[in-house]
Amino acid sequence: MDNIAIVGVAQTKYAERKKDKTCADLVFDVTRAAMEDAGLALEDVDNVVTVSNDFIDGRTISSMAVGDAAGAHDKNISTVEGDGAFGALYGAMRTLGGFGTTLVVAHAKGSEGDVKFITNGMFEPIYQRLLGLESISSSALQARMYMDRYGLTEEDFARVSVKNHANGKNNPYAHLQLDVTVDDVMNSEKLADPLKKLDCSPVSDGAAAIIIANESHISKAKTKPVWVRGMAHCSDAYLLGDRDLAVPQSLAAASKKAYTMAGINDPMKSIDLVELYDAFSYMEPMWLEGMGFCEAGKGATLLDQGVTAMSGALPVNPSGGVLSSHAMLVAGLARIIESVLQLRGEAGQRQVENAKTALAHGINGACGQAHCVWILGNQKK
Amino acid sequence: MEKWLEHVEPLTFKGQIAVPYTWWAGETGSLFLMGLRDKETIMGCRCNSCGTVYVPPRRTCAQCFTDTGEWVQLGNKGTVQSYTIVRFSHPLQPVEAPFAYAMIQLDGADVSLVHLIKKDLDKLEKGVRVRACFKEKSERKGHILDIDGFEII
Numbered sequence: 001m002d003n004i005a006i007v008g009v010a011q012t013k014y015a016e017r018k019k020d021k022t023c024a025d026l027v028f029d030v031t032r033a034a035m036e037d038a039g040l041a042l043e044d045v046d047n048v049v050t051v052s053n054d055f056i057d058g059r060t061i062s063s064m065a066v067g068d069a070a071g072a073h074d075k076n077i078s079t080v081e082g083d084g085a086f087g088a089l090y091g092a093m094r095t096l097g098g099f100g101t102t103l104v105v106a107h108a109k110g111s112e113g114d115v116k117f118i119t120n121g122m123f124e125p126i127y128q129r130l131l132g133l134e135s136i137s138s139s140a141l142q143a144r145m146y147m148d149r150y151g152l153t154e155e156d157f158a159r160v161s162v163k164n165h166a167n168g169k170n171n172p173y174a175h176l177q178l179d180v181t182v183d184d185v186m187n188s189e190k191l192a193d194p195l196k197k198l199d200c201s202p203v204s205d206g207a208a209a210i211i212i213a214n215e216s217h218i219s220k221a222k223t224k225p226v227w228v229r230g231m232a233h234c235s236d237a238y239l240l241g242d243r244d245l246a247v248p249q250s251l252a253a254a255s256k257k258a259y260t261m262a263g264i265n266d267p268m269k270s271i272d273l274v275e276l277y278d279a280f281s282y283m284e285p286m287w288l289e290g291m292g293f294c295e296a297g298k299g300a301t302l303l304d305q306g307v308t309a310m311s312g313a314l315p316v317n318p319s320g321g322v323l324s325s326h327a328m329l330v331a332g333l334a335r336i337i338e339s340v341l342q343l344r345g346e347a348g349q350r351q352v353e354n355a356k357t358a359l360a361h362g363i364n365g366a367c368g369q370a371h372c373v374w375i376l377g378n379q380k381k
Numbered sequence: 382m383e384k385w386l387e388h389v390e391p392l393t394f395k396g397q398i399a400v401p402y403t404w405w406a407g408e409t410g411s412l413f414l415m416g417l418r419d420k421e422t423i424m425g426c427r428c429n430s431c432g433t434v435y436v437p438p439r440r441t442c443a444q445c446f447t448d449t450g451e452w453v454q455l456g457n458k459g460t461v462q463s464y465t466i467v468r469f470s471h472p473l474q475p476v477e478a479p480f481a482y483a484m485i486q487l488d489g490a491d492v493s494l495v496h497l498i499k500k501d502l503d504k505l506e507k508g509v510r511v512r513a514c515f516k517e518k519s520e521r522k523g524h525i526l527d528i529d530g531f532e533i534i
């Protein structure tokens with residue numbers, strides 16, 4: 001297999017309501033900024049992958065409306081409907097499949113629709129959607145099952161929110177810049193037990209773009225290449241009742257494949273930081289278990305021992321994570337971008353010292369039905 | 382260029398999308414839903430290959446990638462595997478908050494059915510036994526909410 005690398009990245013500041021920009025404006029801004037970052041011109045971009053969702057955008061074939069803004073006029077353009085980490089994986093496959101460079105761009109304006117209606121739409125229409133399930137209540141079922149299985153407490157989850165919101169203050173792109181305590185989280189508005197408002201990510205507007213290049217095209221870019229050392233995705237069953245919600249087995253499968261591709265035997269030893277998809281506080285420890293950083297049920301212990309803190313052996317979500325900024329679909333691509341900035345040593349206040357290898361992660365579907373895992377490095381091997 | 386926008390109310394436009402979908406329940410789903418409507422029974426189906434009993438029933442087993450085989454009548458009672466008490470209200474919800482969603486493993490099934498619990502919310506915990514409460518016959522129409530909800534036994 002050829003070597004490929006990410007040579008350009010850009011993201012908007014995430015915000016509650018970007019009233020000065022349309023979706024196409026956001027896509028144009030990050031497309032141009034990613035090309036500037038890479039030092040590439042439009043003619044150096046061989047094909048374009050857009051990431052969008054028709055329900056979020058409120059239009060049919062939503063990708064077609066942003067092609068011009070993505071510089072895709074007269075280019076080969078295709079679309080991924082799902083999280084940006086999966087869109088990037090498709091972009092990587094195109095880069096491995098003959099295109100010298102691929103631009104992947106994701107956008108979402110959660111402020112323009114109703115996220116509860118939109119996430120209700122991901123459920124099976126006859127048996128589950130009519131119950132009114134949406135993202136928060138379904139995730140609450142998962143959080144409760146996880147707590148009961150391993151004897152975890154709401155405070156265990158609150159501490160994740162405190163850590164990630166504190167990290168978010170170091171990230172100029174973060175939507176929320178909050179000082180919160182465990183008490184603040186515990187006393188925030190109860191939404192669906194055990195989840196409270198500060199256990200949940202905000203609804204953000206934003207966009208992000210990356211440029212992936214085959215090794216044969218890397219010399220054209222001015223940035224330090226960040227190499228794709230491993231990537232994989234895997235999906236679990238669709239219906240919530242069919243799955244063991246406390247054990248993210250599709251994440252374990254995807255991680256294992258990505259580690260094998262990257263030649264990693266012991267992820268705790270080999271990986272310097274993680275940017276994962278914490279749409280809800282409980283997801284961070286659960287995903288860390290699925291990724292094999294600890295035994296099942298011990299994810300919260302990693303935080304208690306300081307392992308996942310900025311000063312720990314494995315900083316998790318130095319950016320503040322999805323809890324600090326959640327532009328749907330964009331958030332998985334943002335995890336990749338944050339990892340790239342870390343590996344280039346350009347993460348500013350949130351920089352993890354001597355970061356050489358990072359794991360970036362995205363999810364699709366209710367309660368993390370599908371997981372996408374990326375292993376990125378600033379060295380080729 | 383954007384600065385002036387801070388001093389005025391930006392323009393917005395209301396969407397008009399309301400597509401009237403009509404989903405067929407299919408052969409398998411229709412038998413399940415008619416069982417709720419006509420007999421107050423909850424039917425599942427067993428995979429002939431791995432033996433898993435599914436509810437809601439479906440034509441195929443994803444694990445085995447085969448057709449499921451026989452119909453199985455499940456108990457109207459089951460055990461709560463997980464639950465959440467919903468505190469916020471939204472037009473999507475079929476009942477007023479607070480109410481609970483629960484994942485219920487019906488007697489005879491291997492997977493959980495997600496449904497509603499409307500009362501005794503303070504008694505909810507993993508492992509509690511619950512029973513399906515059906516709507517009055519005149520109100521049942523072959524719908525997942527022909528089961529009005531589950532009550533704690």
Ligand SMILES: [Zn+2]
Binds near residue numbers: 431432442
């Ligand atoms: Zn089977």
